[in-house]
Amino acid sequence: MSDRPVHEHIRDLSDVLVHLSEKVLKNFDDALTAIRNQDEEQAREIRRIDFEIDLAEVGLEERCLAFLALQQPVARDLRMIVTIMKINDDLERIGDLAVHIIERMPNIKPDMLAMFDFDSMGRLAADMTRKSIEAFINKDRFLADKVCALDEEIDSIHSAVFKKVATLMKDPALNVDQLISLLSISRYIERMADHATRIAHEVTYLVTGEIVRHSDISYEKLIQSLKD
Amino acid sequence: MQMTAEEKEISMDTPAKTATRDIYIPSERKSVSGGGKPHVVAKDFSIFYGDFEAVKKVNADILSKYVTAIIGPSGCGKSTFLRAINRMNDLIPSCHTTGTLRFDGEDIYGKLTDEVLLRKKIGMVFQKPNPFPKSIFDNIAYGPRLHGMNDKKQLAEVVEKSLRKAALWDEVSDRLERNALGLSGGQQQRLCVARTLAVEPEILLLDEPTSALDPKATAKIEDLIQELRGSYTIMIVTHNMQQASRVSDYTMFFYEGTLVEHAGTSQLFTNPRDRMTEDYITGRFS
Numbered sequence: 001m002s003d004r005p006v007h008e009h010i011r012d013l014s015d016v017l018v019h020l021s022e023k024v025l026k027n028f029d030d031a032l033t034a035i036r037n038q039d040e041e042q043a044r045e046i047r048r049i050d051f052e053i054d055l056a057e058v059g060l061e062e063r064c065l066a067f068l069a070l071q072q073p074v075a076r077d078l079r080m081i082v083t084i085m086k087i088n089d090d091l092e093r094i095g096d097l098a099v100h101i102i103e104r105m106p107n108i109k110p111d112m113l114a115m116f117d118f119d120s121m122g123r124l125a126a127d128m129t130r131k132s133i134e135a136f137i138n139k140d141r142f143l144a145d146k147v148c149a150l151d152e153e154i155d156s157i158h159s160a161v162f163k164k165v166a167t168l169m170k171d172p173a174l175n176v177d178q179l180i181s182l183l184s185i186s187r188y189i190e191r192m193a194d195h196a197t198r199i200a201h202e203v204t205y206l207v208t209g210e211i212v213r214h215s216d217i218s219y220e221k222l223i224q225s226l227k228d
Numbered sequence: 229m230q231m232t233a234e235e236k237e238i239s240m241d242t243p244a245k246t247a248t249r250d251i252y253i254p255s256e257r258k259s260v261s262g263g264g265k266p267h268v269v270a271k272d273f274s275i276f277y278g279d280f281e282a283v284k285k286v287n288a289d290i291l292s293k294y295v296t297a298i299i300g301p302s303g304c305g306k307s308t309f310l311r312a313i314n315r316m317n318d319l320i321p322s323c324h325t326t327g328t329l330r331f332d333g334e335d336i337y338g339k340l341t342d343e344v345l346l347r348k349k350i351g352m353v354f355q356k357p358n359p360f361p362k363s364i365f366d367n368i369a370y371g372p373r374l375h376g377m378n379d380k381k382q383l384a385e386v387v388e389k390s391l392r393k394a395a396l397w398d399e400v401s402d403r404l405e406r407n408a409l410g411l412s413g414g415q416q417q418r419l420c421v422a423r424t425l426a427v428e429p430e431i432l433l434l435d436e437p438t439s440a441l442d443p444k445a446t447a448k449i450e451d452l453i454q455e456l457r458g459s460y461t462i463m464i465v466t467h468n469m470q471q472a473s474r475v476s477d478y479t480m481f482f483y484e485g486t487l488v489e490h491a492g493t494s495q496l497f498t499n500p501r502d503r504m505t506e507d508y509i510t511g512r513f514s
Contacts, residue, residue, distance in 0.1 A: 004511055072470055074497040075506045209499025 006071055010080055013063060014137075017084050017091075020056050021133045023049065024091045024098075025126055028192060031098035032122045035105050035185070036113065043102040050099045057092035061085060076206075083206040087136060090195040090202075094129065097188040107181040112174075116164070118185055121157050124150065125189045128196035135200060141207040147200035154193035161186035260458040263293030267431065267461045268313055272327035275308050275317065282308045284485040285327060290478075292430075295453060295462045297476035297493065299469060301513065304482040306465050310433050312336075313463065314350035315343050331431070348375065351424030352433040356440050357416030359408035359423075364391075364400050367408045367419055371427035386426050394422035395452050414445020421452060432456065434464040438471065450475050469509055473497045481505045 027049045034042040064085045067073070073081055128150050135143040165183045168174050201213045268290035275283040283305040290296050298306040308317065315336060317323040329336045336346065348371070359367050368387040369377075377383060387404065391397040396418045400411070408419055417437060424432060434453075438446040453462060453475045466472050472479055472493065479493045481502075489496060489505040500506045507513050 006511065074469070074473065074509045075500050077510045078498060 006073075007077070009067065009071075010073075010077060013060065013067065013084050014080070016056075016060050016063075017087055018133060018137060020053065020060065020088070020091055021129070023056070024053055024095045025129060027053065028094060028098040028101075029122070029126060031101040032118060034102055035108065036110075036119070038105065038110060040105075043105060046098055046102050050095050053092060053095040057088055057095075060088050064088070079206050079209060083136070083202045086202045087133075087199050090199050094192050094195050097192050100188050101185055104181040104184055107178055108185075109178065112178055112182060115168075116161060116182060116186070118189065121154065121161075121186065121189045122192075124157070125154055125193040125196065128154070128193050129199070132196045132199035132203065135203045136206070139203070139207050141204055144200035144203040144207075148197050151193055151197045154190055158186050158190040260293040263291065263458065265292045266290070267292035267332065268463075269330045269333075270327070271330075273312075273329045274326045275305070275312055276322075276324050276326070277320065278322040282485050283312070283482075286487045288480065288487060288490050290461065290463060292461045293458050294477040295457050295464065295475055296478045296480060297472035298463065298465045298480045298482065299467075299472050299509075300482035300488075301508070302467075303484075305485040306480075306482045307435055309482065310435055310463060310465050311352075313431070313433055314347045314352055315341075316352065318343065348427045349429055350431040350433060351427065351429035352435065353417070353420045353424055353437050355436040357413055357420050359411070359416050359419050361407065361409055363405045364408045364411070364419065365404040367423050368426045371423060375427060390422040390426040391419075393425050393456065394418045395448065395455065396422055412445070414441050414448055417441060417445065417449060418452060421449075421456075425456075429460065431461045431463065434462065436465055436467060439467065446471070469497075481508065483508070 027046055030042060030049075031046050033039070034046060064081050067081055071077075128147050131143055131150075132147045134140070135147065162183060165179050165186075169176060169179055198213070201211075204210065204212050266289040268288075270286045270288045272285045272287060273283070274281055274285050286309065298310060300306045311317050312325065312329060313331070313336065317325075325337055331346070331350065335341065360370060362370070365384075365387055368390050369383045372383060372386050377386070388397060388401075391400065396415060399415060400406075400419075408416065411419060417440075421432070421437075438449050441449065450471065453464065456462060457477075464472070464475065476493045478490065479496045480490045481488045481496070481500075481504075483504055489500060489502045491501065496505065497509065500509065
């Protein structure tokens with residue numbers, strides 16, 4: 001087996017994706033720090049970085065499309081390019097979530113924020129994303145499965161936040177807008193974990209050629225969540 | 229395990245399920261009514277040139293009315309296998325076969341098989357267009373005449389029908405008496421297809437039919453294959469893997485005389501089961 005320039009090209013696209021993931025993860029982490037410190041300057045920087053992420057996402061997509069048109073890849077090369085394009089999309093959306101978090105900053109006071117442990121939740125979601133990218137780099141299906149399993153943990157944390165906010169809303173002394181903003185932050189972190197799970201599914205497709213996104217297990221989970 | 233009708237329906241539409249099935253009709257192509265029966269069946273079928281085993285114990289079912297592409301590196305035995313189906317290899321003195329190769333249940337290499345009749349039922353088009361140095365009309369009428377058709381009206385009908393099927397009628401209907409060698413390369417190749425269709429075959433064997441044609445003429449031949457799919461069982465040997473993926477329902481990958489993988493084209497080009505197939509189609513073959 002010998003690698004040709006075309007396969008080096010695929011590796012290059014893969015490297016660009018991994019670099020983008022590092023930028024996205026840092027921006028998301030910074031967003032949680034900015035809201036904790038009520039740091040307006042850092043919030044502006046997060047918006048600027050997100051603009052760079054958007055440009056990088058479009059740039060990588062254009063390169064992938066050109067590769068599809070010019071090289072017409074098949075089999076694992078095709079699955080690799082398709083996976084890069086899909087993960088690229090997920091990363092860009094995680095980037096948007098960081099901006100959504102700082103958009104909630106004016107509504108939230110530090111004492112209310114301190115009632116919720118978003119740092120731990122954010123670390124777990126970031127860890128899932130990091131692991132899903134690691135699974136992509138190493139084409140590690142088992143690590144991808146582990147990421148999927150972690151999603152339930154995030155879901156239960158989000159569910160606990162929801163219940164806590166619902167209880168606090170009954171207190172007329174508390175500001176409802178602020179509580180809704182706090183719930184939104186929990187929702188954005190939970191969505192980040194959803195994207196990490198999607199990335200893990202995409203890695204499974206890359207490795208096995210099987211699309212597991214809407215597999216029976218996912219379906220059963222969906223039905224269960226609707227019942228809950 | 230028995231599946232309910234509902235489960236069966238879901239399994240046809242769910243890519244994750246179809247990817248694990250043995251043989252499946254690619255979802256992006258319509259299934260062919262009345263097709264899908266084993267038309268040519270190879271059982272431990274080997275072809276030798278003297279002592280050299282060029283095709284090794286092939287076991288395969290070629291399904292009726294679908295398009296099957298044969299791919300593989302030069303010298304892998306793909307053309308030898310194709311030519312064996314209408315016994316074109318008989319022309320090579322040292323060539324002999326073992327195992328069985330059946331067409332509609334009849335042994336192609338059986339002692340009672342009439343080769344002329346076999347080649348009427350299984351037509352072939354070659355790499356380079358090879359029209360006879362005769363008029364367009366006579367090229368098409370040649371086969372039917374050989375098989376005893378002499379009525380002028382009947383012959384004219386066959387010529388028109390065959391040229392229409394080969395998507396050539398509109399281009400040559402006003403010059404049927406002109407020499408076929410005056411046609412362009414692409415037109416000559418479609419004329420060869422029309423000539424094959426004139427004797428009403430069941431199977432069309434195409435041995436790299438577009439390798440000598442420009443992209444426009446190639447596109448016309450590929451369109452023609454899609455038109456004929458569903459009416460004829462088509463087997464095409466090609467070095468152009470994009471062509472194989474564009475025109476075929478099933479693909480066979482040969483390497484050093486062995487049939488390495490035979491699967492739905494969509495599966496073989498997205499998720500081949502054999503590492504050797506994957507390395508070949510992604511250009512990693514050393």
